[in-house]
Amino acid sequence: MIKREADAMIHRHSLGGLCLAALLGLNACTPTVQVAAPSEPITINLNIKLDADVRLKLEKTATNDIKENPEVF
Known part of the structure; x- marks a missing residue:
């Protein structure tokens, strides 16, 4: 026993x-997750959206100008 x-x-x-x-x-x-700040500043490139927005506005303006003054064009 x-x-x-x-x-x-x-x-x-x-x-x-x-x-x-x-x-x-x-x-x-x-797993270990480490969060650290980047050494370089973060840049966000918005040129494409702004460029497309400007083109759209210019196209609308040009269309309106052609409708208002068809004899000039």
Whole structure:
């Protein structure tokens, strides 16, 4: 009976140690996210949208001018 109790205690301790080792191993595999400010300023290029907007306005203005003064064009 004493041997069974000793075996059960060893089994519990080894199982607990195995679970602890597994948890530590899984914790070591978790990814780390680091957030850092960029060394250069962030630039956003809006030239394309502005260029398209200006072209659209000029086209509307030209269409209106042609309708108002057809003899000039």
